[in-house]
Amino acid sequence: MTERPNRIAPEVQLDIFRRMALLKANDERSRKMVRTGRLVMPYYSYRGQEVIPSSVSAALTDDDFICTIYRGIHDMLAKGLPLKDLWAELAGRVDGTCKGKGGPMHLTYPKKGLMVTTGIVGSSMPIANGLAWSSQLEGDGRVTVAYFGDGASNIGAFHESLNLASVWQLPVIFVCQNNQFAEHTAFEVGTSAKRVADRGVAYSMPAVRIDGNDPHAMYAAAKEAVDRARAGKGPTLIEAMTFRFHGHILGDDDAYIPREQKEAAIAADPYPRFRAQLIEDGVASEADLAAIEQHWEDELDAAIEFALASPWPEIVELKRDVYQEEIA
Numbered sequence: 001m002t003e004r005p006n007r008i009a010p011e012v013q014l015d016i017f018r019r020m021a022l023l024k025a026n027d028e029r030s031r032k033m034v035r036t037g038r039l040v041m042p043y044y045s046y047r048g049q050e051v052i053p054s055s056v057s058a059a060l061t062d063d064d065f066i067c068t069i070y071r072g073i074h075d076m077l078a079k080g081l082p083l084k085d086l087w088a089e090l091a092g093r094v095d096g097t098c099k100g101k102g103g104p105m106h107l108t109y110p111k112k113g114l115m116v117t118t119g120i121v122g123s124s125m126p127i128a129n130g131l132a133w134s135s136q137l138e139g140d141g142r143v144t145v146a147y148f149g150d151g152a153s154n155i156g157a158f159h160e161s162l163n164l165a166s167v168w169q170l171p172v173i174f175v176c177q178n179n180q181f182a183e184h185t186a187f188e189v190g191t192s193a194k195r196v197a198d199r200g201v202a203y204s205m206p207a208v209r210i211d212g213n214d215p216h217a218m219y220a221a222a223k224e225a226v227d228r229a230r231a232g233k234g235p236t237l238i239e240a241m242t243f244r245f246h247g248h249i250l251g252d253d254d255a256y257i258p259r260e261q262k263e264a265a266i267a268a269d270p271y272p273r274f275r276a277q278l279i280e281d282g283v284a285s286e287a288d289l290a291a292i293e294q295h296w297e298d299e300l301d302a303a304i305e306f307a308l309a310s311p312w313p314e315i316v317e318l319k320r321d322v323y324q325e326e327i328a
């Protein structure tokens, strides 16, 4: 095995790859299911952004919390959302994470600390603060991660949340997945700061801009932030640079993205790059990695079959878990 400085431990590399392989396979299958008309849902592809939650999740425990956004199926899967529960929810069936009432933009799975998926830009952050505050009060040692996009760093909730997290030294990590576009608006067109990380200084918070497509850099930054939060030393802002390979939502033709920018990003796809590095460094063989990829394809087949065979919710389910039954 080739030892290289600044490389994370081989077992962590493999752990991150396993998660990335799941995310990539799931994204490809999701797009295929919608494009072939087998499933109807709004779908926000995260293809190209797999390194970020795979590396962050490798630095977290099952008990830690995450809050994410409509594009966050990768964040949820990377931290342990079971495929069957996911696909039943995507298909609107009773076996889904929210009994079919949430759909792709409202996934939760508290058993693995997956607390909220939200469609309201910026709203993952105040919720994350609330969870982190409860951990601080309980002294339970949990860390909360708030995922959001670069566009969300221009929303008031971002600024309010960073301020309060810093004032109260909350065990929270703000992970901005800077995929360089907010819907159809390029980062530099809609953002006054050159870098989202520059905004950390206004809130007296350690802040870094990282190559979010490099698992080594991403894991190291996440681990440092997790250790800091767990030690009671407060929040961190991580700006993870990446790129989304597809339009904002499935069906968007992404004509607003300069062709050269898109082609260059896809040519630098972090998935085959990391895969090749693992083989080159002797961390795993081609056969090992192919077996991981096949495993996820088989799991996806089983999850989709399970989801499509799961019943639709009864009409009474419409109000269940939505309104309080009785007010004492």
Ligand SMILES: Cc1ncc(C[n+]2csc(CCOP(=O)(O)OP(=O)(O)O)c2C)c(N)n1
Residues within 6 Å of the ligand: 071, 119, 120, 121, 122, 148, 149, 150, 151, 152, 153, 179, 181, 182, 183, 248
């Ligand atoms: C409060 C609010 N304002 C506007 C919208 C409409 N909207 C949906 S996604 C989006 C872009 C957000 O971009 P970014 O935060 O960079 O995340 P990305 O989609 O790139 O992952 C906007 C403006 C919304 N959902 N919520």
